[in-house]
Amino acid sequence: MTNNEQYSIGELSKYFDITARSIRFYEEQGLLAPERQGQSRIYHLKDKVRLKLILRGKRLGFSLAEIKTLFELYDTNPNSAAQLETMLALTDQKRAVLNQQLNDIQTLMNELDDVESRCKEELIELQKGNHL
Amino acid sequence: MTNNEQYSIGELSKYFDITARSIRFYEEQGLLAPERQGQSRIYHLKDKVRLKLILRGKRLGFSLAEIKTLFELYDTNPNSAAQLETMLALTDQKRAVLNQQLNDIQTLMNELDDVESRCKEELIELQKGNHL
DNA sequence: TTCAGCCTTTACGTTAACGTAAAGCTGGGT
DNA sequence: ACCCAGCTTTACGTTAACGTAAAGGCTGAA
Structure with a gap:
């Protein structure tokens, strides 16, 4: 009962909206x-x-x-201690990058908010002008 | 009083840890x-x-x-209404991308947490074994 | 059987974001 | 006077991640 679905390359490419070439x-x-x-x-x-x-990794900026x-x-x-240590180091490293991205996104979001509200205010001003 | 600091290309490249070529x-x-x-x-x-x-944009995956x-x-x-509408459309678009990234990051973070805790448990098991 | 639609491999082309070398100016210190 | 560090331009090279033919196999419907 472990799911036996099969897909052709064309089906998968449509499903994920990428090319078969990819x-x-x-x-x-x-x-x-x-x-x-x-x-x-x-x-x-x-x-x-x-x-x-793979696609999620790419969206996050990871290379193939x-x-x-x-x-x-x-x-x-992961059976050897060395392997585990390596894995932990890598996850920490990736976590740092992701945190940096979170910061960047937060900052950018705030700026977008600023821009957006200023835009909307100006639009309202323009509307008022049109009433004359 | 609007800050008169000057920088050479070398100073800036050191400051941001990028090459002058960039x-x-x-x-x-x-x-x-x-x-x-x-x-x-x-x-x-x-x-x-x-x-x-620029560097923040790059970190977020924007092209130059x-x-x-x-x-x-x-x-x-931004004085014309058309310009403002364009700007609003673009900010919304970018916001969607950023939200997708936030989701991806959140998902990945959770998975990292899983992996990490499983690693740590296994390490503890290995430690116990060493006591024999 | 012939055709369309999907699949295959092989291989050269493309774009972004620089790297890297070559060759030369230039201001300050000895 | 000379050198060196740091700046300049020009130009070709590089890598990743595919795009884009070209040429052909397989299978089911008409």
């Missing part, structure tokens, strides 16, 4: 490894989840190479 | 327009502020072209 490229870079039936690629739920993670190493860290079962 | 490139792309004294560039506070904005149009929108004194 999906093949991610595979070429070692981020995906879909099953094959004959020459065609068959994607399952785990591939779909991976793609989702970075995303790949994150996958590898996540995939290798 | 700063010249931003100028080449129309994002900066420093004063000249002879052949050398002289930067003032407003240039420094601009650079800060996008940053430039934002600057231009910000610079043109």
Whole structure:
């Protein structure tokens, strides 16, 4: 009962609104490894989840190479202490970057608020003028 | 009293920890327009502020072209209604992107928390083992 | 069978954001 | 006078992440 849905590359590309070329490229870079039936690629739920993670990583400004190493860290079962330490260090590092982004976004949001309210005030002024 | 500090390109590059090449490139792309004294560039506070904005924009994933149009929108004194509407549309658009990023970051943070706590638990287990 | 629609591989092209080298001016210190 | 650090321009090189043909295989409907 572990979900047996299958997807073609075209279905996935439509679903995520990206090109098939991109999906093949991610595979070429070692981020995906879909099953094959004959020459065609068959994607399952785990591939779909991976793609989702890839796209989210990209939106956050990670390179495909970075995303790949994150996958590898996540995939290798973390049994040795050294591996775990490495993982912790990396998560901390990423966390710092994300916090920086949060700050930036907050600052920018505030500025957008300023601009927006000033714009709206000016629009109201223009409206008043039009009544004459 | 409006602050008369001057900076050389070297000073600014050290301050922001970027190369002089980058700063010249931003100028080449129309994002900066420093004063000249002879052949050398002289930067003032407003240039420094601009650079800060450029770098923040970049951290948020904006292209230099996008940053430039934002600057231009910000610079043109917004007097016509059409301009104001454009500005409002753009701010809304950007706000949507930023909100998406916030979601992504939040999701990722949670996952990092999960990974981290699992790592720490495993480390503790390893410690216990070492006592035998 | 022929066609359309989807898939495949191979391979060269493109864009953004610089890196990097080459070659030269220039002001201050010794 | 000379040098050096820091500035300048010009121009070609580089990397990431695809875009865009080109040429062909497979499969189901007409």
